Every structure is written in structure tokens, then in C-alpha cells.
Amino acid sequence: MTLPDLAGWGAWAAIAAMAIATYLCRISGVVLMGFIPLTPHVRRGLAALPGSIVVATVLPLVERLGLAAALALLAAVGSMVLRRSELLALVVGMAVVSLARAFGL
Amino acid sequence: MMSSPDPLPKETRAPVTWRGMILGVRKISVVLPGIIVFAVAFGAAAAAKGLSLLETVMMSAIVYAGVAQLVAMELWRPEWTWGAIAGLAAVTATVNARMVLQGASLQPWFARFPRALNALHLFFFTDANWLVGTRYHAEGGRDLGVLIGGGLLLWVVWVLATVPGYLLGSLVSDPRRYGIDLVMPIFFAAMIVPLWRGRRAARPWLVAGIVALVTAKLVDGYAFIIVGALSGAVAGAFLDDAA
Numbered sequence: 001m002t003l004p005d006l007a008g009w010g011a012w013a014a015i016a017a018m019a020i021a022t023y024l025c026r027i028s029g030v031v032l033m034g035f036i037p038l039t040p041h042v043r044r045g046l047a048a049l050p051g052s053i054v055v056a057t058v059l060p061l062v063e064r065l066g067l068a069a070a071l072a073l074l075a076a077v078g079s080m081v082l083r084r085s086e087l088l089a090l091v092v093g094m095a096v097v098s099l100a101r102a103f104g105l
Numbered sequence: 106m107m108s109s110p111d112p113l114p115k116e117t118r119a120p121v122t123w124r125g126m127i128l129g130v131r132k133i134s135v136v137l138p139g140i141i142v143f144a145v146a147f148g149a150a151a152a153a154k155g156l157s158l159l160e161t162v163m164m165s166a167i168v169y170a171g172v173a174q175l176v177a178m179e180l181w182r183p184e185w186t187w188g189a190i191a192g193l194a195a196v197t198a199t200v201n202a203r204m205v206l207q208g209a210s211l212q213p214w215f216a217r218f219p220r221a222l223n224a225l226h227l228f229f230f231t232d233a234n235w236l237v238g239t240r241y242h243a244e245g246g247r248d249l250g251v252l253i254g255g256g257l258l259l260w261v262v263w264v265l266a267t268v269p270g271y272l273l274g275s276l277v278s279d280p281r282r283y284g285i286d287l288v289m290p291i292f293f294a295a296m297i298v299p300l301w302r303g304r305r306a307a308r309p310w311l312v313a314g315i316v317a318l319v320t321a322k323l324v325d326g327y328a329f330i331i332v333g334a335l336s337g338a339v340a341g342a343f344l345d346d347a348a
Contacts, residue, residue: 003187011187012161017194018177019167025201028229029208030215041342043113048341049210049334051241051300052313056333058293059314060321064284073289073294080298085227087135093291 068100124190125250126257129237133255138231139288140259141266148270150178157291158271165267169231169260172327173178173200175255196326203330206338207235218249229256236292308344313337 029036036042062070076093080086144165151161151174168174173196180193184229208215208230215223226249238252283341317333 007235015241021194023206029205033212048309052337053334055314056317063330089295103247
């Protein structure tokens with residue numbers, strides 16, 4: 001089997017490949033869950049999934065991004081506990097990280 | 106913002122309404138400043154890597170995944186082989202693997218809608234949409250318009266904001282300087298609060314966090330998200346067997 005020559009449109013093929021890979025990621029979780037019966041175990045697993053995604057995304061990022069980021073995220077969570085507003089949490093978090101980085105943390 | 110959640114609707118039919126779409130636009134508008142700067146940063150990186158403006162805008166339009174696009178700029182090259190393209194697709198799938206789990210977590214909601222509609226709106230599915238949708242669904246909301254309205258707005262803004270980034274170039278090439286790299290992490294962290302259902306329900310999250318931290322130490326890239334989150338789901342499925 002020979003693949004067609006890429007001369008001239010390699011970048012477009014690369015963009016198309018990225019688009020296909022990304023779309024498959026977007027739909028495959030929904031498609032797969034359509035085949036998995038919602039047993040009580042699966043239900044509890046799904047219930048734990050959103051919080052697990054959030055924590056699994058954030059903790060290693062904090063570890064990589066450093067102390068200023070950790071302070072900013074803590075401040076944002078604190079702001080959410082007091083006032084349930086994502087906008088306020090974002091403003092508080094960005095303010096804290098800007099200050100912390102300005103002070104060289 | 107409304108704090109009293111609607112009770113779960115009795116009927117199984119779930120709606121798509123204009124009101125929902127407007128609500129989605131309002132909910133997603135909070136992330137727009139961060140998304141704009143992110144898109145501008147991507148546009149600048151693409152210009153520096155020698156992509157044409159059309160290629161840059163098309164990538165934002167049809168790939169539409171910020172982190173994957175920035176990572177792709179690290180791997181971008183002037184000449185392509187099929188092997189390099191396969192490699193780029195594999196990296197893209199790894200960076201976006203979290204979407205598989207995000208989609209799975211909302212599948213019980215999506216299952217009430219026609220397959221073709223799901224295939225269409227999932228094209229616009231992003232971290233921000235997932236966060237908004239998860240909170241809305243947890244509060245009893247079932248109107249898919251919230252995801253569709255927010256998703257369309259976010260897509261248009263993302264694609265448009267790529268252009269000034271490409272043209273202005275290096276002005277904003279370092280998102281770190283303005284704390285923009287923290288916009289999505291802040292949103293993720295803030296989500297803990299509305300998702301909180303007591304310490305017992307949070308035990309799987311602890312498992313997810315520890316496994317993610319260890320994975321991040323051992324494996325480069327973004328595998329920690331999917332490994333950690335899956336561990337949390339498995340823990341959630343079996344930890345509470347007595348409950």
C-alpha cells in the first residue's frame with residue numbers, strides 16, 4: 001500500500017488528523033457509556049467521576065505551577081464557599097496569583 | 106445566580122429551548138476573557154511557527170481544543186510525513202483523553218436526546234462546557250440548550266480571537282505573565298464547592314488526586330488526568346458498597 005504524496009498539503013493533513021482525533025475523544029465517552037448498563041456500581045462510579053476529574057486535573061497542575069498557583073486556587077475555593085460566584089472566584093484567583101508572582105513566589 | 110435548584114423533572118423527555126441557550130451564554134460568558142487571551146496566545150504561537158492565517162484559523166475552527174493546539178505548535182514542522190502526522194494525532198488524542206471521561210460523566214443526560222443532535226453538539230464540547238454542564242445537571246437542570254448556546258458562543262469567540270493573535274504576534278505570547286495559564290485551573294478548583302456532597306462522597310476524589318499526583322511524577326504529558334480520574338471512579342464504584 002502506498003500513501004499519497006504529502007507535498008504541499010502536509011499541514012492540512014496534520015490539521016485534519018488533529019480534528020479527527022479530537023472529535024473521536026469528544027464522542028467516544030458518550031458512545032461507550034451507551035453500551036455499558038447502568039448497574040449500581042457503574043452509577044456510583046459515574047457519580048464520583050466529575051469530582052475525580054476535577055481533582056485529578058488540578059492537583060498535578062498545582063504541583064507543576066508552584067506555590068503562587070496553589071495560593072490562587074485556595075483563594076478561589078474560599079471565595080466559592082463564601083459567595084457562589086464563578087466570576088468572583090476567577091477575579092480573586094487571578095488577583096492572588098498576580099500578587100504572589102509579583103512578590104516572586 | 107439562582108441558588109435553589111429545580112427538583113428533578115418527572116418526565117423523561119428533556120428539552121432544548123432558547124431560554125436554555127441564553128442561560129448557557131450567560132454561564133459561559135465568565136470564561137470568555139480567559140479564552141480570548143488563550144486564543145490570542147495560540148494565534149501568536151502559530152504565526153511564529155510559520156502557519157498561514159487560514160491554516161491557523163481552520164485549526165481553531167475544526168480542532169477547537171486549546172491545550173492540544175498549543176502542544177501541536179511545539180511539535181509543528183515545515184515538512185510532514187505520514188508518520189509525523191500519526192504521531193501528532195496520537196499526542197492530540199492523549200491531551201484530549203479527558204474529554205472521553207467528561208463525556209461519559211454526562212452521558213445519562215445526553216442519552217435522552219437524538220443521536221444526531223448529540224453528534225453535533227459534542228463537536229463544541231470543551232472543558233468550560235463540561236464544567237458549566239456538570240454544575241447545571243447536578244442542580245437538576247436538563248435543558249440541553251445550556252450546552253448548545255454556551256458551546257456555540259465559545260466556539261465563535263475562540264475562532265475570532267485567533268486572528269488578532271496571529272496578526273499581533275509576540276505581544277501576548279507569554280500567557281503566564283498575566284496569570285492566564287491559571288484560568289482553567291481556577292475554574293476546575295472552584296467546581297469542587299458546588300460538587301461537594303460531604304466527606305464520604307469525597308473519598309474517591311482523594312484517591313483520584315493521589316493517583317494523579319503519582320502518575321504526573323512518573324509519566325510525562327497529561328496522562329495523569331485520565332489515570333487519576335478513572336481511579337477515582339473505580340474507587341467511587343466500590344468504596345461505598347455498604348452505603
